[in-house]
Amino acid sequence: MPMLMPISIAIVEDDAGLAGEISEIVSDTPDFKLVCCCRNMAGALETIPPLAPDVVIMDIKLPDGSGIQATEKLKRLLPDTEVMIFTIYENTGEIFQAIKAGANGYLLKRAGYEEIVTAIRNLMKGEVPMTGEIARKVMQSFRKPQLSLFLQNDPSAGKLTPRETEILQLLTKGFQSKEIASNCAISLETVNSHLKKIYEKLRVHSRTEAVVKFLKNS
Amino acid sequence: MPMLMPISIAIVEDDAGLAGEISEIVSDTPDFKLVCCCRNMAGALETIPPLAPDVVIMDIKLPDGSGIQATEKLKRLLPDTEVMIFTIYENTGEIFQAIKAGANGYLLKRAGYEEIVTAIRNLMKGEVPMTGEIARKVMQSFRKPQLSLFLQNDPSAGKLTPRETEILQLLTKGFQSKEIASNCAISLETVNSHLKKIYEKLRVHSRTEAVVKFLKNS
DNA sequence: CAAAAAATCCCCTGTACTGGGGATATATTT
DNA sequence: AAATATATCCCCAGTACAGGGGATTTTTTG
Secondary structure, eight states: OOOOSSSEEEEESHHHHHHHHHHHHHHHHHTTEEEEEESSSHHHHHHHHOOOOOOOEEEETTTTTTHHEEEHHHHHHOSSSSSEEESSSOHHHHHHHHHHHOSSSSETTTTTHHHHHHHHHHHHHHHHHHBBHHHHHHHHHTTOOOOOOOSOOSSSSOOOOOHHHHHHHHHHOOOOOOHHHHHHHHHHHHHHHHHHHHHHHHHHSSHHHHHHHHHHHH | OOOOOOOOEEEEEEEEHHHHHHHHHHHHHHHHEEEEHHHHHHHHHHHHHHHOOOOOEEESSSTEEHHHHHHHHHHHTTSSSSSEESSSOOOOHHHHHHHHHHHHHETTTTOOHHHHHHHHHHHHOOOOOOOHHHHHHHHHHHSSSTSSSGGGGGGTTOOOOHHHHHHHHHHHOOHHHHHHHHHTOOOHHHHHHHHHHHHHHHHSSSSSHHHHHHHHHH
């Protein structure tokens, strides 16, 4: 399917080797057209806006700033340009920052030739190219205190004993551990023991998570 | 590539016509195996757990409940089973509920033969099949988060600033301070500063108390 | 009765949290 | 222009919490 208008692509990447590889991929694809290849943020913000490419492939770590900042600024100037982050980082924080900055896709650098070409085409179709791992992380963030909601009729999560339920209820009232101890006339250590079991059974790692889970399901 | 173990699939769909179409697609694919086809939620919750299929294709509108509830319950019992929502609804709320309930993918009913087969295979590879439109919506929700949420003008909340509200909301998801820092791209110290103000305004002395107050008032 | 579950207590290590000081840079409002 | 609010960052001290070992007694249950 010959296209009248090739997809114009800009690259922002400080590593010369990698920049070369990508530009080769772009050049080797008939309907792709490389319009510029920047080495740093300053250059990108100066060169790219007047070119208004269809796609920008953006590295995160740049010598004079972060690709995330660059993305934010570029998207403000060129809202219709698709920015795809291309990075080695799998850190969740980075990913969210990039998404918030307006990135339209997120590829890991270990991606192969085919993957990159496909991702760019998908981008133009309005899809959101992400590796499976990244998509999972994004999805998980929605169910952060993890699913697996309840206790009463949840066989996989052990049922709470009466004492544990009582203590959990006190947690929801904002009591701290030593207050619970004196309230129940037991030692602080015992409260700790119960908390450990409660966390284990609810599969959480803090009193706040435990309380949220409890309140959501009662 | 012949597979020794076919992918076992269950369908939950009240519309007989559609159920028929999907089961045909599944049956026509060599390495797929249909293990059951349920018409309602009650049946699904009874039949599916002992079968422990690899994949469940789940309709949202069921005669005796919602596919979202069904997903939640199934995922509790079968955390390793991939549940793919299959629906006509493009409503953002529905999508988020489904994701929170633990759905692993989200397909629109206008999807074609190929798309369905591909989605199931991607699911097994750990990817998250979503149509482009849905992925966009999910991503967008990160860009302008929280503002839509309820607490906005709660008088008892003592006028929290947008940032404070955002952070409080992250608390309710069980995030710890440094996770909030990385998600908001600010330092831990800043998170602490915000927390101090939040506690002061809500007149509480711990994150758990803050969360409880927030959840009770929303 | 014997085994299992529940409830109690103790030690210890490392990390997270609370709350007390600050400071600075933008915005917003007056 | 001055005052106020918001958002950001820093240091520090003391406490609380999370989770890893245990152990003992009572209660429940097969």
